[in-house]
Amino acid sequence: MIGAGMGAMAAAARLAVAGHRVVVYERTETYGGAVRRFERDGFGFDTGPGVLPLPAVWRDLFLKTGKEPLEDCVRLTQVDPSSRHVFADGTEVSLPNASRAGVVAALDEALGSGAGQRWGDFLVRAREAWDRTRRPLLEEPLWPNWAVLAGREPYPAVPHKRLLRTRRAATLAEIGAWELRDPRLAALLAGHALGYGLDPGTAPASAAVLPYMEHAFGVWYVDGGIRELARAVYERCMRRRVEFVFGAEVTGVLEKDGRAAGVELADGRVAEADTVVGTGPWRLRGLLPGREPYGPGAVEPTAEELFPGRVVVCLALRGGREPGAAHRTVVHSPDATAELDLFTAAGTPERPTVRIDRPDDPALRPDAAHESMVVTATVPSAAGYDWSAPGAADAFADRMAAAAERAVPGLRERVLWREVRTPVHTERETGAVGGAVPPPSLAGAEGTLHPSNSTAIPGLFGVGGWSHPGGGLPHAGMSGALVAGLIVEGPDFRGSQ
Incomplete structure (x- = not known):
């Protein structure tokens, strides 16, 4: 196993239970991939995901790999409200968790009569897209005839008359303009896309499944921080006798008789194996000079550096968290059009737009008189912007703090210190070119599909955010389940049940 990211560990635990001896070689000194924590002076911060959607994926992993369920290993708390939103015109709304009626009522009260119903009707259509794509994009290996997923749009868009033509929304931006018909609702939808590193102007209408997933299955927090989920998965692997070798960089994949037969390490060691589970497609190519791991007709991996990254600002604050503060607040950009230049310009x-996470968690602060806060923004990757230039990271962090202060007045006066983490840190921790963050797989003509977990080389598999079914914590867990199924049951494996 190359790398100890969340998808790789999910595969490792399942394979160990199936009787395989699993050895994980991790280039860095810890596990979890992008699910990291920064600690200093009694403060703790999640520097990767701040909340957990679709926890059933990880419940399934723990159910299938041992006697202790997930809730015996970590404490899950449903976040309520699921999010608070501050729009460009100053309007605010807090959305209850996993309640369509509650969301409709909250939007009607905050944005005016009819706004909630339009969002509720959108969620009904998003559910249809979810029902059509859930299995092929989350629970099944990538179809050999994958091109059908890139054809017909699964989102049932409402016909829209424009001049003399009838059109249907093909992107999230068009859904916002033609179906939601309120710039604040459009911003609410666009915020979900930005959170996954997607441009709402080009993201397919099928990306409606992303807000639907959070609405239908709730948004959860792991007490102690999402890093605790990574710890629990790592410990489950250890109990199943998975071996971890940290500080071990894999520099090549061995082949014998036309199939993967082990790995070469940077220190010259060779580890033989019957099966090799690798990392992102571009890195697999680098480990197989002169060989193409993806055969004719396969999904061609998109260059990682073409995707955006994230800047994460960890704030150590004096003064306690006020009672009733939302766990997550999204402050929407007052200039949404200019913001989207990040996808095309350097x-x-x-x-x-910034996302503020304020967990009410004593484990992440030195005492009740202080607060830990994480502010995140989607930005160009380090391949398209020089985040290491003097002052670049701090200047952008200042702009993020100013945006966050629209939701948390007096924020900057409370800052004891801050830690600014850019795509440069992400690249160092995950190996992704430019520190880019992989989006989830999406169907439709403008969708993004990631290469299959199987490769053209027998015994070689890909796992994690740059392989099917793409990025995000639920997708990482499913990636591990799919790889384990393909190895244990063979090419006839048809997906998770």
């Missing part, structure tokens, strides 16, 4: 948004 510059950073002048007034970015």
Whole structure:
């Protein structure tokens, strides 16, 4: 196993239970991939995901790999409200968790009569897209005839008359303009896309499944931080006798008789194996000079550096968290059009949309008189912007703090210190080119599909965010389940049940 990311560990635990001896070689000194924690002076911060959607994926892993269920290993708390939103015009709304009626009522009260119903009707259509794509994009190996997923749009868009033509929304931006018909609802939808590193102007309408997934299955927090989920998965692997070798960089994949037969390490060691589970497609190519791991007709991996990254600002604050503060607040950019230049230009948004995580968690602060806060923004990757240039990271962090202060007045006066983490840190920790963050797989003509977990080389498999079914914590867990199924049951494996 190459790498100890969440998808790789999910595969490792399942394979160990199936009777395989599993050895994981991790280039860095810890596990979890992008699910990291920064600690200093009694403060703790999740520097990767801040909340957990679709926890059933990880419940299934623990159910299938041992006697202790997930809730015996970590404490899950449903986040309520699921999110608070501050829009460009100053309007605010807090959305209850996993309640369509509650969301409709909250939006009607905050945005005006009819707004909630339009969002509720959108969620009904998003559910249809979810029902059509859930199995092929989450629970099944990538279809050999994968091109059908890139054809017909699964989102049932409402016909829209424009001039003399009838059109149907093909992107999230068009859903916002033609179906939601309120710039604040459009911003609410766009915020979900940005959170996954997607441009709402080009993301397919099928990306409606992303807000639907959070709405239908709730948003959860792991007490102690999401890093605790990574710890629990790592410990489950250890109990199943998975071996971890940290500080071990894999520099090549061995082949024998036309199939993968082990790995070469940077220190010259060779580890033989019957099966090799690798990392992202581009790195697999680098480990197989002169060989193409993906055969004719396969999904061609998109260059990682073409995707955006994230800047994460960890704030150590004096003063306690006020009672009733939302766990997650999204402050939407007052200049949404200019913000989307981050997907096409080398510059950073002048007034970015920011996501603020304020967990009410004593484990992440030194005492009740202090608070830990994480502010995140989607930005160009380090391949398109020089985040290491003097002052670049701090200047953008200042703009993020100014945006966050729209939701948390007096924020900057409370800051004891801050830690700014850019795509440069992400690249160092995950190996992704430019520190890019993989989006989830999406169907439709403008969708993004990631290469299959199987490769053209027998015994070689891909796992994690850059392989099917793409990025995100639920997708990582499913990636591990799919790889384990393909190895244990063979090419006839048809998916998770």
